[in-house]
Amino acid sequence: MTEAPTNTASSMLSLTDPRVVRAIELIWREAALLDAKEYEDWQALYAEDGIYVIPIDRAAESFDDVLNMVYDDARMRQLRVARMTEGYAIAAVDAATTVRNVSRFVLASVSDQEVALKAGQILVAYKRGRHDLWAGDVDYVVRLGATPYEDRLVRKVVRLIDADDAVPAAGFLL
Amino acid sequence: MATEFTAETIYDLPPSDLVLPDRVAGRMYTDPAIFELEMTKIFERTWVWVAHESELPRGGSFKSTFVGRQPVIVTKDRKGNIHTMVNRCRHRGASLCEKRSGHVNGFTCPYHAWSYGLDGQLRGIPYPDAYEGVMDKSALSLKKLRTESYGGMIFATFNEDAGPLEDFLGDVRLWIDRFMAQGGGYPIKVIGTHRFKFKGNWKIQLENTTDGYHFPIVHRSWMASVDAETAEMMSFMTDPTALTHDLGNGHSVMQMVPEHSDLNDDDGSEPLQPRFDGLAAELKAQGLNDAAIRKLVRAVHGTGFNLNLFPNVSMSSSFFRVLRPVSVDETHIEHVALGPDGPAEIVDPVNRTRLRAHEHFQGPFGFGTPDDSEGWDRVQRGAQGAPEMPIMVNRGLAREKASPEGWPTSHVTDETGMRAAYDQWKQMMSDD
Structure with a gap:
């Protein structure tokens, strides 16, 4: 049974709930892998039916009929990881160094099968004397496996605060 | 006419000498003075693309964009005419519209509520009696650009003397x-x-x-x-x-x-x-x-x-x-x-x-x-x-x-x- 908080804004995140802690650990692991640019390991954190999205419309909930910055299913994630790692993409070869923090977690729903969280992410990307700031809300849905090692992301949506404005072209992932 | 660029002359050459048939000067990418000239001599002189007709589907549709560095609003009025206007109130210069696109009856400045029609005509001024004998409202339309289109591609220019768009194309x-x-x-x-x-x-x-x-x-x-x-x-x-x-x-x-x-x-x-x-x-x-x-x-x-x-x-x-x-x-x-x-x-x-x-x-x-x-x-x-x-x-x-x-x-x-x-x-x- 899913226990959905009645009021998202005031819902208390229970750090004593092991299901929530597992989800947050997975999210932090994902963030560390992205900053380390360990894309093969990053990809393995996603469920086969998982989606990774950076929409242009911050409010979008469905992505099929609109233009997005990223809208990756498993096939596109595989292609993207190949691009980021194979050495042909000059933007990825000379990518900015990034450090990100994911926090301000709000619990959207929790069950023994799935945890949905909303978070804030602040990322600083440094390249050739410039620091670019990438801030956004992030929606996560984590599917809990039999053990924490089998927990997988089924949905990550990065809603940049400047999503419909001009952002730099990036050689890394959010 | 220069035939080659030298370290001694490169910053003295007029812009027209920076383009040769087979090469151009790298200074064209880096000199802020050249950029300023480009804004007035190119972007404020020629036809600049501002919208596709599908972005203005009906009367009241608008799109805000830029011609060079200047903010503009492109609108379609109730008769289907397309207008391009500088996005700047005639009163004290505030931008009228900070939305990228949408559908409106007109534009009202948030500062003192001067309001304009889709064609840029000044329609209303709050407490207008203080302007009696001071100015003629009809002379204070938004600054308009010439606007013409071909094949759904809408272009605007600040240049009243520019040739027709179709000749330019x-x-x-x-x-x-x-x-x-x-x-x-x-x-x-x-x-x-x-x-x-x-x-x-x-x-x-x-x-x-x-x-x-x-x-x-x-x-x-x-x-x-x-x-x-x-x-x-x-x-x-x-x-x-x-x-x-x-x-x-x-x-x-x-x-x-x-x-x-x-x-x-x-x-x-x-x-x-x-x-x-x-x-x-x-x-x-x-x-x-x-x-x-x-x-x-x-x-x-x-x-x-x-x-x-x-x-x-x-x-x-x-x-x-x-x-x-x-x-x-x-x-x-x-x-x-x-x-x-x-x-x-x-x-x-x-x-x-x-x-x-x-x-x-x-x-x-x-x-x-x-x-x-x-x-x-x-x-x-x-x-x-x-x-x-x-x-x-x-x-x-x-x-x-x-x-x-x-x-x-x-x-x-x-x-x-x-x-x-x-x-x-x-x-x-x-x-x-």
């Missing part, structure tokens, strides 16, 4: 007509816009859309990620029929996939790409016949050319690439995705396919754009060095010949289009 009109054929029997509409910025001069982007030479090198990563048919389609490096034409007035067309230059010219021999089998089946289920399906599916990649219009828009295969100069070393770019406009059950599946293809290459996280941007960033950084050393635009100069239409023509990997743009730049920068 000239032979480009044929290629605009061909570009619009990618609706596959339907008109074209804007289906989404990517926006990104790079730290470099606007002309680096202008050159890029007519640069076939960089494609297999910079876009090797994208080529490796697409199906074999698409990669083959874009293998134009050694195709002698892949040509670039100088169309005059700084415009050029680069035909990467000449067999798709005129999508209406289809002898039926080219097989549809197997990756679109699912889309074709969806369209068949909607009752479309094979000919109609073929027309839509064959056009999913867009046309086989990039049509580069001086100074700010390229009609590039399946999308528009629009540049906005921000400063000498910053440019904002829009990649405007396009698709057919028709009954949802038919165009939605087509447009989903087109949206996914657009996302694959374009935008700040596409498989193509970030690599382009890295290349351009390097040009801006590198061009700071040895200012007397030229930027070479001489590729293919010796094999450039007139086409039967009279267009200077060379191979698609040659720099004919850049030379065309810089000829126009030189001419406009020389004008008093």
